[in-house]
Amino acid sequence: MQTIGILGAGKLGITLAQIATKAGYQVLIASSKDPQAITLTIEVLAPTAQAVTSATAIAKSDVLILAMPLSHYKQVNRQAVKGKIIIDAMNYWWEVDGNRPELLDKTISTSELVQAYFKESIVIKALNHMGYHDLADESLLSDTANPLKKAIAIAGNQRKSINVVKKIIQAFGFDTVVLATLHDGIRLQPGTPAFGANVAEAELRAMIATTIPGEFQLGQHN
Amino acid sequence: MTKVQFGLDTFGDIPRDLIINEQPDYPQAIRQVVKEAKLAEAVGVDIIALGEHHRFDYAISSPEVVLAAIASVTNKITLGSAVTVLSSDDPVRVFERFATVDALANGRAQVMLGRGSFTESFPLFGYDLADYDQLFEEKVNLFSELLKEKETTWTGQLRPALSGANIFPKTQHGLSTWIGVGGSPESIIRAARYELPVMLAVISGTPKRFAPYIELAKQAAAKFQTQPQPIGIHSHGVIATDQAQAETVAWYSIKAMMDQLGRERGWSAMSKAQFDREIKTGSMYVGTPQTVAKKIAKVIKTLNLARFDLVYGAGNQSITEREATIRLYGEEVIPLVKEMLAE
Numbered sequence A: 001m002q003t004i005g006i007l008g009a010g011k012l013g014i015t016l017a018q019i020a021t022k023a024g025y026q027v028l029i030a031s032s033k034d035p036q037a038i039t040l041t042i043e044v045l046a047p048t049a050q051a052v053t054s055a056t057a058i059a060k061s062d063v064l065i066l067a068m069p070l071s072h073y074k075q076v077n078r079q080a081v082k083g084k085i086i087i088d089a090m091n092y093w094w095e096v097d098g099n100r101p102e103l104l105d106k107t108i109s110t111s112e113l114v115q116a117y118f119k120e121s122i123v124i125k126a127l128n129h130m131g132y133h134d135l136a137d138e139s140l141l142s143d144t145a146n147p148l149k150k151a152i153a154i155a156g157n158q159r160k161s162i163n164v165v166k167k168i169i170q171a172f173g174f175d176t177v178v179l180a181t182l183h184d185g186i187r188l189q190p191g192t193p194a195f196g197a198n199v200a201e202a203e204l205r206a207m208i209a210t211t212i213p214g215e216f217q218l219g220q221h222n
Numbered sequence B: 001m002t003k004v005q006f007g008l009d010t011f012g013d014i015p016r017d018l019i020i021n022e023q024p025d026y027p028q029a030i031r032q033v034v035k036e037a038k039l040a041e042a043v044g045v046d047i048i049a050l051g052e053h054h055r056f057d058y059a060i061s062s063p064e065v066v067l068a069a070i071a072s073v074t075n076k077i078t079l080g081s082a083v084t085v086l087s088s089d090d091p092v093r094v095f096e097r098f099a100t101v102d103a104l105a106n107g108r109a110q111v112m113l114g115r116g117s118f119t120e121s122f123p124l125f126g127y128d129l130a131d132y133d134q135l136f137e138e139k140v141n142l143f144s145e146l147l148k149e150k151e152t153t154w155t156g157q158l159r160p161a162l163s164g165a166n167i168f169p170k171t172q173h174g175l176s177t178w179i180g181v182g183g184s185p186e187s188i189i190r191a192a193r194y195e196l197p198v199m200l201a202v203i204s205g206t207p208k209r210f211a212p213y214i215e216l217a218k219q220a221a222a223k224f225q226t227q228p229q230p231i232g233i234h235s236h237g238v239i240a241t242d243q244a245q246a247e248t249v250a251w252y253s254i255k256a257m258m259d260q261l262g263r264e265r266g267w268s269a270m271s272k273a274q275f276d277r278e279i280k281t282g283s284m285y286v287g288t289p290q291t292v293a294k295k296i297a298k299v300i301k302t303l304n305l306a307r308f309d310l311v312y313g314a315g316n317q318s319i320t321e322r323e324a325t326i327r328l329y330g331e332e333v334i335p336l337v338k339e340m341l342a343e
C-alpha cells in the first residue's frame, strides 16, 4: 500500500484525504501548524487519515500532494522531498495569494515554477481544475457519484511518474487525460475552459485542445 | 424535531426593472428590499437576512441600516444580516449598530458574522488579505466578549486593546448572533468553541456532503463542553407556479450571476447539464412550490437542520419574479414543508 502525504488541510486537502482513504491509501495530512489544530477535523471528516506535522507527511509518504495556497510552496523544505513525486494541485488565486505578477505570466505554467523550486523532485500537475465539492461528489467512490465517470487532467514531463499519478487518480474514481508536458499545465489554469471542469474524458480533452495558451482570461484583480 | 425556522436572504441584487440604460437605480433597489421584507412578514416568513457587499451588482453595503428601516414597518419578522463581514469591520461598531437595530425592532435583530465570500472589503477598508484568518479569529473572539454586555477587557494583535470598556446601547435580551460558514471546517469548530449557531452557505453540489460537518459541530461542542447549537443552511432558489417558468428565470438570473462571479475567478461558465443537476439533486431550489417544498423538506431531514434560508432574487430578476418567489415561499412552500416534516 502506498502512503500519500497531503500538505494543506483545507477544503481541497481534506476532500483529497477523504477520497484517498476510501481508495485504500494510507494518508498523512498536515497544515503548517501543530497537528493538534487539525486532529478533531480529521478525526471526524477523514477518520482513517492521520494528522501529522508537515515534516512527517513529507518523510513518510511515497507521493506528496500540495494542497496549500500557491504562494506558500517555498515554505516547504525541498531537501526533504528530494526524489519524490509531487502532485501540484495549486492554483494562483489573487484573493489568497495577493497580486503576484510572476504568477500572472500567461506563458509560464505555475507548476513549472513549483518544479524549478523542487529541483530534485518530480512535479506533476493534477487535481487542480475541479472544485473540491465536485471532487467529493463525483469520485466514483462517493455515493453521490454520477454514473458518468468524470476526468481529471494530468500534466508532467516524466512518463514513469505520470503513470504513478495516473494510477492514483484512477483509484480515486476518475478517468484521466494526460498532457504531454508540465508546461502544458498552463491549459488547466484559472481562466482556461478546463478550469472548473467537471466533465467526462472526451469533453475535457476537447476543452484542453481548444485552449490557446496566452489568450485566455485570467481571474481579474480588481 | 424542534421547530424549524424559515428565512429569506438577499444581497440587494438590482431588479431588472431598475436598470435603465445600463444604469442600476441603487436607491430604488434598496427601497424595494424594504417592501419585500414587509411582504415576507405578511406571508409568514420567520427571518429576512441581508448580505453585505461592496460591488456594483449589489445595492446593500450596510445591511443594518436597511434593517433599521424594515424594523419600523414590521413587527414579527427577525431582522438579520447574512453576513456581516466582521473581518473588515470593527466588532465594537458592529455590536453598537446591531444593538441599535435590536432596540428599534423590539429585540428582533440578529447578526451573522462571516468572512464574506468576496474580499473586496479588505482593500476598501485598509485590511490586508494576508491576515484573512487571523482577522476573523480575533474579531470573533472580541465579539463574543462584547455579547456578554459587561465591561470588556481584551487584547489582540490586529485591533487596539480594550480595558474595561463598556459598550452602549445595552440590549433587552442579548443580541442573537450566528456564524456564517463557507466550506471551512475550522469555522465550524470555532463556532462550537464560542457556542454560536452556524449557517452554512450551500451554493452548489449535493447538500448531503455537509453531513460530516454537522457531526463535526457536535463533536467539537462535546470537546469544548459547550451546548450544541442549531445549524442552518442557505441556498439559492426561484419559485413560480410553473416549473419551466421558474427554470427560465433561474437560468437567466442565478446562472448568469454565478457565471459573472466565475469569470472573475477564472472558472468556466456553468453548463446546462450542471444547471439541471443543481436543480435536480444539487443546491438550487427552483420550481413550483411542490417541487421546492419537497427538496427543502428533504434537506432539513437529511441534515437535521434548525433553519433553512432561501436566497431569493439573485441576479437581475424582475420585481414581479422576486415577489412571486417571496409570496409562494411564505404562502405555500413553508406550510408544505412543515406538513412534510410532521409526517
Ligand SMILES: NC(=O)c1ccc[n+]([C@@H]2O[C@H](COP(=O)([O-])OP(=O)(O)OC[C@H]3O[C@@H](n4cnc5c(N)ncnc54)[C@H](OP(=O)(O)O)[C@@H]3O)[C@@H](O)[C@H]2O)c1
Binding pocket: A007, A008, A009, A010, A011, A012, A013, A030, A031, A032, A033, A054, A066, A067, A068, A069, A070, A072, A075, A076, A089, A090, A091, A092, A093, A127, A128, A129, A130, A131, A132, A133, B184
Ligand atoms: N478549493 C478548491 O475547490 C480547490 C480545487 C482545486 C485546487 N485548489 C487549490 O488547492 C490549494 C488549497 O486550496 P483550499 O481551497 O483547500 O484552501 P484552504 O481551504 O484555505 O486551505 C489551505 C490549507 O493549506 C494550509 N497551509 C498553508 N500553508 C501551508 C504550508 N506551508 N504547509 C502545509 N500546509 C499549509 C492551511 O493551513 P494553515 O494556514 O493552518 O497552515 C490550510 O489547511 C490552493 O492552491 C487552491 O488553488 C483548490
